[in-house]
Amino acid sequence: MPQRVFDRVHGFFVLLTERPVSLYAAAVLRIGYGLLYLAFLLREFPHRDEMWGPGSPWTPALARQMLDQSGWVSVLTLSDSRVYFEVCYAVALVTCALFLLGWRTRAVSVLFAVVVVSFHAKAIFMADGGDNLMVLMAVYLVFTACGRRWSLDARRTRLQASAGRTAGPRGGLRHQLGDARNILTTVLHNCGMFVIAAQVCFLYGCAGLYKVQGPSWGNGTALHYVLNIDLFRPWPGLSQMVDGHHLLIAVVGYLTVLVQVAFPFVLFGRLKYPVLIVLLGMHVNIAVLMGLPLFSGAMIVADAVFLPDRFYRSLGRLWRRTVQRTGVTGAGASPGAEPALVPAQPGPAG
Known part of the structure; x- marks a missing residue:
């Protein structure tokens, strides 16, 4: 009995530290929320000044008073200048697009979280409920390796591997630091995905129990x-x-x-x-x-975390067959070559 318990604990520890789980689901969350918030900002582009800008009835002074009470933070309240606001809005659009595409995802995921939190905090009373969940997911995705699949980072890693540009022999300390980074990245990713799944379960469970009453x-x-x-x-x-x-x-x-x-x-x-x-x-x-398309979209994307990676791999195979059937192949790739849609990528770099 003690040996069985030890084996289970060891297996869980190995799973937690050595194998990142649900990489495709994390990529779907990145793509989904990046696309949703980009569409949201584009849809509200004609009304951006009334919602978040200096011309809003909810003035920057009122927003700062609210932030002092609620504990939220927003980069939009750092200046009342219209030029500053327009620059922030342009940066937000670019950040959402880069996050959606998975370019330098580690750094861009932090910027995306700052964008979502800032716009939510600046106009906290102009929400339909979807952005509340999106704020949480944006923060959780910072800790995941959501750029390991279906991203520009994935494509770059695949091209580097095919070109033979791998790291040379590393010294003892450098090798140990690299291993420690890999373990930390894997642990953070797995914990982040678990927290996302738990958040969705908590949301549905509480909503159902509230309705029962x-x-x-x-x-x-x-x-x-x-x-x-x-x-x-x-x-x-x-x-x-x-x-x-x-x-x-x-x-x-x-x-x-x-x-x-x-x-x-x-x-x-x-x-x-x-x-x-x-x-x-x-x-x-x-x-x-x-x-309520933003709310519904946020919930649909969140539900994607519960679909296994084999489901998304089957979608990738279906897409490849469709592409090959239509005669469209990637640049410089033969029809029988493995396309870059679902690349195999070693290492935790996101």
């Missing part, structure tokens, strides 16, 4: 009231049509509560796949019927 969710009428809130009805005709199916509304309400409460308990079995499909449909409906 409400009488409107218990009697199946909650979604009726949701569909009749004018503030969240971008398509009134569509909302009225859906609201007319009373039995459907009740069934979807009960299913929503059941799926959210059960979500943390089905993650280690195949039942999680139909649950994730139900959640995907739920978030798509929220985006369309309630007009």
